[in-house]
Amino acid sequence: MAIYRCGRCGSINRVADERVRDRPRCGRCKAQLDTAGAPQPVDGAALAQAIASSPVPILVDCWATWCGPCRTVAPIVDALGRNHAGKMLVLKLDTDADPAEAGRRRIQGVPTFLLFHRGRELDRRTGVASRADLERWIASHTGQPPARASHP
Template sequence: MTAPSSAAAKATVPCAQCRALNRVDLARVADGPRCAKCRAPLALDHPVPVRDADFARVVADSPVPVLVDFYADWCGPCKAMAPQLDAFAQRHAGAVLVAKLDTDANPDTSMKFGIRSIPTLAVFVGGREAAREVGAVPAARLEALVARARTTSAG
């Protein structure tokens, strides 16, 4: 998957440091975008932490699929998935936005999407959920999940 090249390929992402929302040109992820407020790096080659307050905007504003990891810090399978999600985010930086939402700290979004088991991985395309996997999955299933979401949303 390649990064979008159009000028309209801007996603809204929260800064992990100050939580300010930033518009980021996904075609320029390799340039190392920084938060407009605190100047901290916006590391889009790693999962971006989202919260109830910014989840809807991040998912709706993304021109690329958003793979969301619904997790909890105490969850063993969630911890086992973390390295795979990091690697996936690095491989697809600019082409897929990888986000993570702590279900314990963000119960509203978790309830809205009926998250009953963790980890739950959901892909959003055009602001809508297009595919979901429950449980820890191998890297190939992550790739297939995003491919399935793209196919589902195109139809």
């Protein structure tokens, strides 16, 4: 069973593994689900909804448009999302667009990565990290083995 978040309404959808390639639709709003696993932008309300309802781990990339290191790590975050598609949600919180949420989450520098599972924050780390380091960090907290690299 794979888990996908609807980019339109934010609903969490369960999709049978054999149905992932059939272009599944959201059970609530009927929008087509992005099963590729690309990171999805969220605001504070959408983030809270995902944290409360996701049965799979969530990696949140807290970033800002002016942040050079954030742009450096963006392709790594994209690859993590795509390689963990259906097994982990990857979300992006623009700290400039939602400074109140950044404050609530105690984000003091960007990029900051937050890792959630079963409604609670497991860990956080700030600064650029290699893909291998992020994979190990995720695995150490979730028990999920590092994903095989199918995207650079």
